[in-house]
Amino acid sequence: MAKTLGFIGLGTMGAPMAGHLLAAGHTVHMYTIEGVPADLKAKGKVAANAAEVAKNADIIFIMVPDTPHVDAVLFGENGVSGSLGKGKIVVDMSSISPIETKKFAEKVEKLGARYLDAPVSGGEVGAKAASLTIMVGGHAEDFATVKPYFELMGKNITHVGGNGDGQTTKVANQIIVALNIEAVAEALLFASKAGADPAKVRQALMGGFASSRILEVHGERMIKRTFDPGFRIELHQKDLNLALQGAKSLGVALPNTATAQELFNACAANGGKAWDHSAMVRALELMANHKVAKD
Amino acid sequence: MAKTLGFIGLGTMGAPMAGHLLAAGHTVHMYTIEGVPADLKAKGKVAANAAEVAKNADIIFIMVPDTPHVDAVLFGENGVSGSLGKGKIVVDMSSISPIETKKFAEKVEKLGARYLDAPVSGGEVGAKAASLTIMVGGHAEDFATVKPYFELMGKNITHVGGNGDGQTTKVANQIIVALNIEAVAEALLFASKAGADPAKVRQALMGGFASSRILEVHGERMIKRTFDPGFRIELHQKDLNLALQGAKSLGVALPNTATAQELFNACAANGGKAWDHSAMVRALELMANHKVAKD
Numbered sequence: 001m002a003k004t005l006g007f008i009g010l011g012t013m014g015a016p017m018a019g020h021l022l023a024a025g026h027t028v029h030m031y032t033i034e035g036v037p038a039d040l041k042a043k044g045k046v047a048a049n050a051a052e053v054a055k056n057a058d059i060i061f062i063m064v065p066d067t068p069h070v071d072a073v074l075f076g077e078n079g080v081s082g083s084l085g086k087g088k089i090v091v092d093m094s095s096i097s098p099i100e101t102k103k104f105a106e107k108v109e110k111l112g113a114r115y116l117d118a119p120v121s122g123g124e125v126g127a128k129a130a131s132l133t134i135m136v137g138g139h140a141e142d143f144a145t146v147k148p149y150f151e152l153m154g155k156n157i158t159h160v161g162g163n164g165d166g167q168t169t170k171v172a173n174q175i176i177v178a179l180n181i182e183a184v185a186e187a188l189l190f191a192s193k194a195g196a197d198p199a200k201v202r203q204a205l206m207g208g209f210a211s212s213r214i215l216e217v218h219g220e221r222m223i224k225r226t227f228d229p230g231f232r233i234e235l236h237q238k239d240l241n242l243a244l245q246g247a248k249s250l251g252v253a254l255p256n257t258a259t260a261q262e263l264f265n266a267c268a269a270n271g272g273k274a275w276d277h278s279a280m281v282r283a284l285e286l287m288a289n290h291k292v293a294k295d
Numbered sequence: 296m297a298k299t300l301g302f303i304g305l306g307t308m309g310a311p312m313a314g315h316l317l318a319a320g321h322t323v324h325m326y327t328i329e330g331v332p333a334d335l336k337a338k339g340k341v342a343a344n345a346a347e348v349a350k351n352a353d354i355i356f357i358m359v360p361d362t363p364h365v366d367a368v369l370f371g372e373n374g375v376s377g378s379l380g381k382g383k384i385v386v387d388m389s390s391i392s393p394i395e396t397k398k399f400a401e402k403v404e405k406l407g408a409r410y411l412d413a414p415v416s417g418g419e420v421g422a423k424a425a426s427l428t429i430m431v432g433g434h435a436e437d438f439a440t441v442k443p444y445f446e447l448m449g450k451n452i453t454h455v456g457g458n459g460d461g462q463t464t465k466v467a468n469q470i471i472v473a474l475n476i477e478a479v480a481e482a483l484l485f486a487s488k489a490g491a492d493p494a495k496v497r498q499a500l501m502g503g504f505a506s507s508r509i510l511e512v513h514g515e516r517m518i519k520r521t522f523d524p525g526f527r528i529e530l531h532q533k534d535l536n537l538a539l540q541g542a543k544s545l546g547v548a549l550p551n552t553a554t555a556q557e558l559f560n561a562c563a564a565n566g567g568k569a570w571d572h573s574a575m576v577r578a579l580e581l582m583a584n585h586k587v588a589k590d
Binding site: 188 | 394417453459468472477481484495500502504508542547554
């Protein structure tokens with residue numbers, strides 16, 4: 001039986017995602033602080049607040065910027081928690097703290113409802129193309145219930161484990177992406193400074209053990225100097241903050257993630273918070289007084 | 296016209312590489328400090344020293360451990376340089392300093408001969424299977440002359456640029472490999488400590504922006520605890536030393552390469568110099584007092 005859906009947070013990511021649910025013919029109750037975009041308004045139902053969305057919907061999707069926003073949506077004034085009960089599933093697709101997520105899930109379950117954490121990767125392009133990677137934590141039966149709706153928004157959808165594991169996987173993803181960017185940046189800068197052509201070096205390394213999606217895509221960006229986003233440095237800073245704060249509270253040392261964050265900070269300090277994250281190389285270039293390639 | 300070949304250095308890598316040249320029917324004059332292995336001796340010609348190899352061969356391949364060994368083979372007593380002249384090509388396939396390589400090439404050219412730096416990746420397995428990646432620096436016409444012989448030893452063969460650029464590419468490769476290992480190690484350790492199943496996290500990340508050959512191969516090693524080499528930590532320490540020394544003299548900062556080297560040092564300090572390089576994760580595990588997976 002088709003469920004009634006809710007969607008809270010209709011920004012750059014949430015709007016196209018909710019659009020896919022509406023396009024498939026589902027009833028979607030929507031709320032967002034900035035006001036529901038006109039094209040969605042025409043097809044869906046606009047709610048006065050998050051509580052009203054949760055009252056009318058069986059499955060409530062949330063897509064907001066950070067941990068405090070999810071907290072407010074769930075437990076703030078006129079929040080989702082006021083309307084929760086048996087049979088309802090909260091699906092948080094925001095990228096937030098895995099540790100807080102476990103607490104949120106526990107509180108939601110105490111109200112009789114269920115919780116999935118389902119952060120995505122793929123950015124605005126993936127949201128629009130319905131090709132997002134979705135990493136899900138929570139009960140298997142809830143994953144099975146929501147999966148048909150995930151399939152309207154994404155392609156590579158994995159049930160990783162219990163609550164929090166989706167967010168943990170997203171953090172792990174962002175650690176690897178940042179550090180693979182840093183790796184390619186160090187290697188290409190070294191090669192360029194040693195007098196080699198970084199484009200030929202990159203070509204020689206593709207297909208071997210150094211090969212990665214980042215060498216392919218972001219390596220080319222560093223050489224061609226295409227630093228328009230893509231994925232903005234300020235967003236990756238937020239994600240690495242989740243990694244470093246999480247590491248501190250879990251008791252893990254992430255030395256290279258810490259350095260990568262500092263390199264992002266150096267970019268931001270030089271006007272680069274809205275550069276694509278591949279521009280992390282610019283922080284190393286500043287230190288070396290040399291560039292991988294001409295701007 | 297087929298050239299007469301020479302091969303100096305018949306260790307773990309050199310022996311199978313020279314074997315492929317012999318198997319193709321070429322005449323190979325050989326010299327190695329430890330004495331030419333019996334199976335090669337039966338097919339090729341054994342020389343008394345490096346100078347004799349160079350006297351008899353048009354193309355002289357060198358495969359020895361490090362920069363000082365290449366220096367000794369070329370310019371030491373009874374070295375190659377004593378027999379060099381017009382028409383001869385020295386092909387150094389060792390992994391050594393790009394900066395010293397440029398000096399070696401200059402000195403060889405002053406003697407009327409030519410020089411290619413052609414380090415490989417793929418290790419013992421690749422040497423035996425004739426599937427090495429070969430990264431070449433030097434004149435294009437010399438690359439063209441030697442290419443048919445490279446093709447007997449390797450598969451992915453790239454002429455990167457002038458002398459030194461082959462070695463520079465190899466260093467860049469080793470930087471990326473070390474830092475991608477470190478990236479996967481931080482991510483899987485974080486995930487495991489946060490309570491997620493690292494095998495499922497790895498699975499969820501494959502195919503996305505975090506995907507890499509290292510996540511595939513070395514990520515699996517970390518989870519399955521298969522730390523028998525593979526590629527030994529002590530060899531990767533040598534390569535990162537080339538990167539860090541090179542960076543210092545070129546004027547580049549490689550912060551994460553420096554940290555990766557320290558993590559290798561921590562492994563070595565705990566008895567791990569002969570572990571596979573994926574065991575770098577053990578240094579992070581020591582700091583976290585937690586393991587990605589059970590040994």
